[in-house]
Each structure stands twice: as structure tokens, then as C-alpha cells.
Amino acid sequence: MTTLFIVLILTFITIAIWQMIKIFDLSRAISGIKVDDSQIANDKDNKTQAKLMLGFLAFIYAITIFSLVKYGKFPLISNAASEHGEQIDTLMIWTMVLIFIVQTITQFLLYYFAYKYKGKKNNRALFYTDNHKLELLWTIIPAIVLTGFITYGLLTWSDVMNMQKNDDPMIVELYAQQFNWKARYAGKDNVLGKSNVRLIDIDRANILGVDESDVYSADDVITTELHLPVNRPVLFVMRSQDVLHSAYMPHFRAQMNCVPGMVTKFAFTPTVTTEEMRQNPSMIDKVININNIREDKSKELATKGEEPLDPYEFDYLLLCNKICGKSHYNMQMKIIVEPEEEFESWYNQQTVFKNSLIAQN
Amino acid sequence: MAEYIEFDKDHHAHHHKETFITKYIFSQDHKMIAKQYLFTGVFFMGIIGILMSILMRMQIAWPEEPNLIFDFLLGKWAPEGVMDADIYLALVTMHGTIMVFFVLTAGLSGTFSNLLIPLQLGARDMASGFLNMVAYWLFFVSTVLMVISIFVEAGPAAAGWTIYPPLSALELAQPGSGLGMTLWLVSMAFFIASSLLGSLNYIVTVLNLRTKGMSLTRMPLTIWAFFVTAIIGVISFPVLLSAALLLIMDRSFGTSFFLSDIFIQGEVLHYQGGSPVLFEHLFWFLGHPEVYIVLLPALGIASEVISTHSRKPIFGYKAMIISILAIAFLSTIVWGHHMFVTGMNPFLGSVFTFTTLLIAIPSAVKAFNYITTLWKGNIQFNPPMLFAIGFVSTFITGGLTGIILGDSALDINVHDTYFVVAHFHLVMGISALYGMLAGMYHWFPIMFGKMMNKNLGYIHFWVTAISAYGVFFPMHFIGMAGLPRRYYTNSNFPLFDDLADTNQIITMFAIMGAAVQLVFLYNFIYSMFYGKKAPQNPWKSTTLEWTASQKHIHGNWQGKIPEVHRWPYDYSKPGYKEDFVPQHIPLKKGEEEY
Numbered sequence: 001m002t003t004l005f006i007v008l009i010l011t012f013i014t015i016a017i018w019q020m021i022k023i024f025d026l027s028r029a030i031s032g033i034k035v036d037d038s039q040i041a042n043d044k045d046n047k048t049q050a051k052l053m054l055g056f057l058a059f060i061y062a063i064t065i066f067s068l069v070k071y072g073k074f075p076l077i078s079n080a081a082s083e084h085g086e087q088i089d090t091l092m093i094w095t096m097v098l099i100f101i102v103q104t105i106t107q108f109l110l111y112y113f114a115y116k117y118k119g120k121k122n123n124r125a126l127f128y129t130d131n132h133k134l135e136l137l138w139t140i141i142p143a144i145v146l147t148g149f150i151t152y153g154l155l156t157w158s159d160v161m162n163m164q165k166n167d168d169p170m171i172v173e174l175y176a177q178q179f180n181w182k183a184r185y186a187g188k189d190n191v192l193g194k195s196n197v198r199l200i201d202i203d204r205a206n207i208l209g210v211d212e213s214d215v216y217s218a219d220d221v222i223t224t225e226l227h228l229p230v231n232r233p234v235l236f237v238m239r240s241q242d243v244l245h246s247a248y249m250p251h252f253r254a255q256m257n258c259v260p261g262m263v264t265k266f267a268f269t270p271t272v273t274t275e276e277m278r279q280n281p282s283m284i285d286k287v288i289n290i291n292n293i294r295e296d297k298s299k300e301l302a303t304k305g306e307e308p309l310d311p312y313e314f315d316y317l318l319l320c321n322k323i324c325g326k327s328h329y330n331m332q333m334k335i336i337v338e339p340e341e342e343f344e345s346w347y348n349q350q351t352v353f354k355n356s357l358i359a360q361n
Numbered sequence: 362m363a364e365y366i367e368f369d370k371d372h373h374a375h376h377h378k379e380t381f382i383t384k385y386i387f388s389q390d391h392k393m394i395a396k397q398y399l400f401t402g403v404f405f406m407g408i409i410g411i412l413m414s415i416l417m418r419m420q421i422a423w424p425e426e427p428n429l430i431f432d433f434l435l436g437k438w439a440p441e442g443v444m445d446a447d448i449y450l451a452l453v454t455m456h457g458t459i460m461v462f463f464v465l466t467a468g469l470s471g472t473f474s475n476l477l478i479p480l481q482l483g484a485r486d487m488a489s490g491f492l493n494m495v496a497y498w499l500f501f502v503s504t505v506l507m508v509i510s511i512f513v514e515a516g517p518a519a520a521g522w523t524i525y526p527p528l529s530a531l532e533l534a535q536p537g538s539g540l541g542m543t544l545w546l547v548s549m550a551f552f553i554a555s556s557l558l559g560s561l562n563y564i565v566t567v568l569n570l571r572t573k574g575m576s577l578t579r580m581p582l583t584i585w586a587f588f589v590t591a592i593i594g595v596i597s598f599p600v601l602l603s604a605a606l607l608l609i610m611d612r613s614f615g616t617s618f619f620l621s622d623i624f625i626q627g628e629v630l631h632y633q634g635g636s637p638v639l640f641e642h643l644f645w646f647l648g649h650p651e652v653y654i655v656l657l658p659a660l661g662i663a664s665e666v667i668s669t670h671s672r673k674p675i676f677g678y679k680a681m682i683i684s685i686l687a688i689a690f691l692s693t694i695v696w697g698h699h700m701f702v703t704g705m706n707p708f709l710g711s712v713f714t715f716t717t718l719l720i721a722i723p724s725a726v727k728a729f730n731y732i733t734t735l736w737k738g739n740i741q742f743n744p745p746m747l748f749a750i751g752f753v754s755t756f757i758t759g760g761l762t763g764i765i766l767g768d769s770a771l772d773i774n775v776h777d778t779y780f781v782v783a784h785f786h787l788v789m790g791i792s793a794l795y796g797m798l799a800g801m802y803h804w805f806p807i808m809f810g811k812m813m814n815k816n817l818g819y820i821h822f823w824v825t826a827i828s829a830y831g832v833f834f835p836m837h838f839i840g841m842a843g844l845p846r847r848y849y850t851n852s853n854f855p856l857f858d859d860l861a862d863t864n865q866i867i868t869m870f871a872i873m874g875a876a877v878q879l880v881f882l883y884n885f886i887y888s889m890f891y892g893k894k895a896p897q898n899p900w901k902s903t904t905l906e907w908t909a910s911q912k913h914i915h916g917n918w919q920g921k922i923p924e925v926h927r928w929p930y931d932y933s934k935p936g937y938k939e940d941f942v943p944q945h946i947p948l949k950k951g952e953e954e955y
Contacts (some may be wrong), residue, residue: 049742071838079681161707197624250843261621264704312855329848
């Protein structure tokens with residue numbers, strides 16, 4: 001596929017260069033003969049360019065259809081893994097439908113008019129300066145449509161951002177630093193111990209600057225993987241120790257920046273376990289596709305005598321989505337959504353904060 | 362038949378003796394200054410900016426593969442031809458900075474505002490030729506500093522063109538935040554000073570130096586656009602200057618405006634009480650109006666070009682003016698839509714969603730008015746017209762996805778992904794570029810008295826148009842698949858492996874699009890010297906610049922300045938033999954203006 005495109009594009013370039021040379025030759029050859037060299041479009045140019053305008057309209061439609069078919073399977077606008085995710089997806093689909101309709105119609109009008117009203121020497125344009133009714137029409141219609149979308153959007157937004165909607169969310173801190181993530185669970189008391197980067201003590205392994213004297217901190221649990229029980233509301237409390245980061249969890253339709261010096265929040269309820277997501281038909285397709293690509297790459301690597309790539313298995317990811325320095329592209333954390341019992345058994349294996357500190361004399 | 366105003370003898374009558382230096386270097390003539398902006402801003406910086414984007418695209422398409430071009434162009438930053446991750450971010454940053462500020466702000470406004478404001482208004486020159494010269498030379502200093510910063514030891518600024526602290530404030534966080542960032546900030550301070558002087562000059566000229574009869578509602582839409590652009594610039598650029606100065610204080614003098622509670626590389630820094638979110642507010646208070654500083658001149662140029670080449674008055678002239686004003690007003694109260702997920706109060710997010718989506722209304726009015734202008738026209742497909750139609754097309758395609766990004770709930774999931782990159786490149790990058798190119802083809806005869814080759818112009822347009830859609834259309838889908846922007850390579854998570862071939866296709870189109878700009882460059886420079894001599898008014902346009910002396914003289918018109926009697930869009934007016942009636946022709950008895 002790619003090779004085909006390379007060839008196609010090289011052909012385009014070659015044609016362009018060839019055309020140019022031809023034009024130069026022509027212009028040189030006919031310099032003695034009287035031709036229209038005014039460099040102002042004449043009827044012939046108008047005709048050609050008008051046809052190309054229609055051609056370009058076809059190109060835009062073609063690339064739209066091609067993209068929808070080929071890339072339509074990429075988008076994250078289906079299979080949301082969180083409760084509010086579905087709301088966002090529905091809004092997204094309606095918005096896309098609106099965009100698609102407006103785009104199709106306006107581009108048609110633009111290029112079709114360009115084609116239809118191509119200039120001819122003895123033609124004269126219509127002197128038409130104003131029409132208040134028309135203008136009112138295309139002020140009011142967008143206004144009405146947008147009012148609908150604004151209302152819909154705002155309702156969704158206020159619902160998504162309402163951190164108080166659940167009485168008893170599990171509280172988890174996401175802690176960002178160049179270039180990795182940590183998660184801190186609030187423990188049995190479900191209250192995070194106080195913290196500040198000024199309390200960081202690397203020698204004692206207090207890497208998050210948690211306040212040891214705070215009673216709530218004793219049972220906090222710090223991990224490098226984010227495990228979440230399914231169908232339990234989670235309130236994320238986010239901190240950063242150095243620069244801006246952004247906790248982006250695309251499958252859960254969740255994103256919030258981590259800002260040094262302040263605490264930011266985001267809440268959602270995961271609804272699909274990692275295992276269930278792996279069984280999702282479209283996810284199965286995606287994984288097979290990726291594994292085929294990786295196999296091809298592995299073969300290539302093997303010929304160079306390098307290690308083959310591991311086969312891919314789907315996992316939710318937390319990505320950094322705010323430019324944060326050299327390894328920004330590799331700042332990630334695995335998210336595992338699992339049934340309550342599995343979560344409990346994993347959680348009970350973790351060391352609580354009090355016991356994770358290295359004693360010092 | 363045309364009446365002329367008495368030549369202002371005290372001011373311009375005696376012709377100054379020009380030396381090489383006063384004519385070409387420290388020139389105070391607006392036409393020469395326009396060309397200076399064109400060559401420094403558009404050509405010099407444009408070539409650097411485009412080249413950087415190609416390097417980035419090659420890295421994204423073939424990550425971490427040794428590449429001869431990297432080896433050649435990047436030297437020690439690409440050991441053995443593999444691009445360094447820090448330098449990738451530096452390229453991202455410098456490409457953005459150069460394109461947004463140097464090419465599309467100074468280059469676009471500097472060239473066309475300077476060239477057209479006096480000529481289309483019937484003025485001898487700008488209100489202050491001296492200030493105009495100072496503005497250009499401040500811009501020149503800024504350009505030199507920015508280019509020098511690319512070559513410093515630790516690399517140029519690499520915190521993104523938005524230079525959010527703490528990343529941009531701490532050398533410990535990133536090597537580019539040392540000398541490179543200092544130079545960036547100082548360069549931008551010069552740039553802002555230049556932009557403010559320039560803008561003040563434009564505003565004063567428009568308000569005071571219009572020729573007799575040129576009322577505000579007889580001004581061409583280009584001038585309206587330049588005028589409003591200058592006003593937004595004067596309102597918003599000082600805020601960026603203050604943000605830059607405060608950032609300099611934080612970096613060099615230990616203040617804590619934007620920094621607080623930072624632990625980096627094993628040490629706690631002394632900063633306390635500042636907030637990066639404050640910087641984001643200050644930055645985007647300029648940053649969003651900046652989008653319209655880039656776009657409005659292109660809208661103005663497109664209005665003029667579409668009307669002239671379709672031989673038809675622009676539809677809804679007054680609505681166009683009102684929508685420019687509405688867009689300008691709204692542009693200053695929507696900056697928060699860049700910050701929905703920064704931890705800003707969600708209620709503020711609601712307010713900014715509301716104001717942002719309102720912008721779609723005046724934008725829709727403009728798009729429909731352009732389309733109606735084409736309806737029943739007699740369209741002459743000269744190269745500028747192609748670019749103007751291309752402008753409307755990308756303005757629509759790119760603008761529509763703004764409905765997604767402006768909606769806070771949807772922004773959560775596409776924020777900072779390639780969806781954003783695709784959106785803003787189409788709606789402000791490519792659109793503004795098209796507007797600029799339309800302007801260049803259209804006013805080339807004014808600038809150099811020559812015509813550009815139309816066939817090369819056609820090739821230039823069609824290949825550019827195909828490349829632009831080829832690059833940015835699929836990019837929306839990569840973004841919707843969740844791929845974050847500003848990633849050095851996407852091969853670190855298998856999750857994105859299926860996007861690799863799309864990225865290669867995009868890169869091919871990008872290379873094709875960049876290559877065809879060479880055709881334009883060739884056409885431009887060749888035509889400057891060997892182009893066919895242009896007639897006085899090749900496009901049969903109604904505006905005043907086509908009545909000015911073709912030979913560039915200080916004062917623009919030999920003899921008197923023409924007086925204006927009608928609006929600028931009398932194309933194909935019934936009752937006239939020609940299909941255009943220039944602005945300086947008096948109304949016939951009983952003729953209505955429009």
C-alpha cells in the first residue's frame with residue numbers, strides 16, 4: 001500500500017516537472033509567433049480550470065470516503081470504557097453528522113458554482129450586491145443549530161465535570177514526573193495523606209513527598225500500575241512534581257492536566273474490564289491488524305539480525321499528553337480494569353506507605 | 362471626468378534624493394518596506410519553517426531510522442543520522458513560532474498592510490514613514506535573534522510554541538530552556554515592539570489619511586481586514602509581552618509568577634505560590650486573537666480577489682464588515698477554549714464553549730457570502746482566484762472541526778491530539794497561506810510591474826491543493842484514534858502501530874506540497890526580472906492602487922491623488938459598457954451607489 005503511494009506521488013511530481021519543462025519549451029518555441037502571452041486567464045484557461053474545479057470536488061469527496069472507510073476503524077468514537085464516555089461519544093457522532101452534512105453541501109456549492117459560472121469573453125456577471133432575507137437566513141439557521149449543540153454540549157460537560165455526583169468514589173492520586181506516572185491509593189480510610197514535593201526524601205524512599213505525620217497517609221498505597229475495579233466511581237486527584245503533564249486516558253474519554261503547585265481533578269466510572277475489551281470484536285480486529293504489522297516488521301528485523309517484536313495484547317493506557325521534555329513520547333502507565341475481587345486481591349498484595357519507607361537512624 | 366485632489370506641496374512635492382541605503386535598506390517608503398517584509402518574513406523564514414516541518418514529518422514516518430538528510434542538516438543533533446528526541450521538540454517549537462509569528466503575522470500583515478493601505482486608500486505613504494522603518498528593523502533584529510537561537514550549543518527553545526512554564530523556565534527540565542529560550546524571549550520582545558509600532562501606524566493611516574470621498578463604508582474589505590487586524594494586535598500583543606517579561610523574571614531573577622512547588626533532578630526549587638495556569642491565560646489572551654491576526658488579512662484578500670475575478674460585487678459588503686468586527690470582538694473572549702483540561706474551573710469552560718461556538722455564526726455568514734459572490738459570476742480563473750477559492754474551501758473544512766474542539770465535552774478526548782493539529786493547520790495555516798499566495802499573485806504587478814507566469818501558477822495551486830488535503834484530511838482520523846501530538850516517535854506503544862502507514866502517506870503528501878513551493882519561488886523570482894511587463898490594470902480592478910504610478914515613486918501618484926466617488930465593488934454594473942467602474946469615477950446623474 002505504502003509503496004503504491006510512494007510511486008503515485010513520485011509520478012505526480014514527475015508529471016508536474018515534465019509539464020513545466022513543456023511549458024518553457026513551448027513558450028520559447030512560440031516566442032516569435034503572436035500568441036496570447038498576457039498571463040491573464042483567457043476562455044480556454046477558464047474552461048480547463050473550471051473542469052479541474054469539478055475534479056477537485058470529486059477529489060475531496062473521494063478522500064472523505066476513502067478516509068472514512070480506511071481510517072474509520074481508528075476513531076475512538078465507539079467502545080467507550082467509561083460511564084460518561086458513551087455520552088461524549090453520542091455527542092461526537094451527532095456533531096460529526098452535522099459537520100459531514102455542512103461540509104458536503106458547502107463544498108459542492110463552492111466548486112459547482114466555480115465550474116458553472118466560469119468566465120466567457122462576452123458574458124457579464126449579475127450585479128447582485130445584497131439580499132437581507134438571504135443573509136438573515138444564514139445568520140439565523142447557524143444560530144439555531146448552534147444553540148442546540150451548545151446546549152447539548154454544555155449539559156454533557158457539566159455532567160462529566162461534576163465531581164460530586166457520586167457520594168463515595170474511590171480516591172486515587174495520579175502523580176506525574178519526568179517521565180513516568182505513579183498512582184497513590186487512599187487506602188481503607190479513602191482519604192489521601194497530605195503531601196508536598198518539599199517533603200520528598202529520596203533516601204527514605206518517600207518519592208511522592210507524602211506527609212508521614214498525617215494519620216491518613218499510613219495506609220496509602222503507591223503503585224506503578226493503575227488497577228481499577230470495574231463499575232466503581234473513581235475520583236482522580238492529580239499532581240505533578242516538575243513540569244506540566246497531562247493524564248490522557250483515551251479509552252475512558254478522560255483527560256486532565258497535572259500542574260505543579262496545584263491539584264486537579266477528574267472523575268469517571270470504568271465500565272468495561274480489560275478482559276472484556278480484549279473480547280470486543282472491533283478490538284480483536286484491531287489487535288490482529290497490529291500483530292500482522294508487527295510480524296512483518298519482525299521479519300524485517302530478523303534479516304538485520306535483530307530481536308523480533310513481541311506480539312501485542314490490548315491494554316488500556318494512561319498517556320502523557322502535554323509536552324514535558326525529551327521522553328514525553330514514552331511517558332505511559334498501564335491501566336487494568338478488573339472485577340472487584342481481582343482488584344481486592346491485587347490491592348492486598350501491595351505495601352502500604354508506612355511500611356514502604358526505609359528506616360533511617 | 363475624474364477629479365483629483367491638490368497635491369500636498371509642503372510634504373512631498375520636492376523629490377528627495379535617494380541613495381542606495383535610503384532607497385533599499387533604511388527605506389521609509391511603504392512599498393519598499395512591504396517588499397522587505399516579504400523577503401525576510403515570508404521567503405527567508407518561510408523556507409526555514411517549511412524545511413523544519415519536512416524534517417519532523419520524516420521523523421514521524423520513519424522513526425529512528427538513519428537518514429542522510431538528517432545527518433546532513435542536523436549534524437551533531439542527529440548522531441549517525443538518527444534524530445535526537447530533544448531536537449525533534451525543538452523543531453516542533455521553532456516551526457510553530459516561525460510560521461505563526463514570522464511568516465503569517467509579520468510576513469502576511471507586514472507585506473500586504475504596508476503595500477495596500479496607502480495605495481488603496483489614496484495616501485502618499487503611511488502616517489509615519491519613520492515609525493514604519495523602525496518597525497521593520499525591529500522585526501529584522503527579532504528575525505536575526507530567532508535564527509541565531511537555532512544554532513546555540515544546547516539547541517533552540519523546545520517547549521512548544523506556547524512555551525508553557527515550568528518546562529520553558531527550567532534548564533533542568535530541558536536543555537533548550539537555557540540560552541535558546543532566552544533568545545526566543547528576547548526575540549519575541551523585539552517582535553512585539555515591531556508589531557505594535559506597525560499596527561499603530563496602520564490604524565492611524567486608515568483613520569486619517571483616506572483620500573477625499575473614501576468614507577469607511579467605501580473602503581475595500583482588504584483595508585477593513587488589515588485595520589481590524591491591527592486593532593486586535595494592539596489589544597492582545599502587549600499581554601504576551603507582559604507574559605514574556607514575567608517569564609524572564611522567573612527564569613533569571615528568581616521570582617515566582619508562574620512556578621510553585623517544584624522538585625526536579627533531586628532538588629527542591631525555591632519557587633512558591635506561582636501558577637503555570639496564569640501563564641496559560643496570559644499566553645492565550647494573545648494566542649487566540651493571534652489566530653485571527655493571521656486569518657483576517659487572508660479573509661480580506663480573499664474578498665477582494667474573489668470579487669475582482671468573478672467580475673461581481675462582493676455579496677453583502679456591509680455584512681462582511683459586520684462579521685469581521687464580530688469575529689474580532691469574539692476572538693478576544695474565547696481564549697479559554699485552549700484550556701478546558703488545564704484545571705481551569707469547569708464553569709469557565711462552559712462560558713468559553715458558549716463564546717467559542719458563537720464565532721461559527723459570523724464565519725458561516727462569510728463563507729456563504731463568498732459562495733453567493735461566485736453565483737452567476739463571470740469567473741476568470743487567474744492564479745489568485747484559484748487560491749482564493751482554495752481559501753474558502755479549507756476555511757470551511759478546517760473551520761467545521763472547530764465545532765468539535767470548541768465544545769468542551771468533546772475537547773476532553775481530542776485535546777492535544779493530531780486532531781487539533783489537523784484542524785488549525787487547515788483553518789489558519791493553509792487558509793492564511795492561500796490568502797497570502799492569492800495576494801502575491803494578485804498584487805505582483807503592483808509590486809514589480811511584471812506579470813507572473815499563469816501556467817506555473819496553475820501547477821502550483823493544484824499540487825498544493827491536493828497536498829494540503831492529502832496531509833491534513835487523514836490527520837484528523839489519527840487524532841481521533843488518540844495519537845497525541847508532539848511525540849518524537851509513535852512506535853513506543855503497539856497501540857499506535859496501525860497508524861504508521863497513514864503517517865507515511867501524510868509525509869509523502871507533505872514532501873510533495875513543500876516541493877511544489879519551489880515552482881512558486883522560481884516563478885516569483887524569474888518573473889521579477891524577466892516577467893512580461895504588466896499593463897496598468899491587468900485584472901480590471903476598481904480599487905485605487907491600479908491607478909497609481911507603475912514606476913515606484915515616493916508619493917505613489919504622479920500629480921494629484923484620485924478622489925473617490927463610489928464603493929469598491931462596482932463590477933458588471935448595469936449602465937456601463939466596461940464590466941468594472943473604478944472608484945474614482947463619479948456617479949452618473951441619478952445613479953445609485955449600491
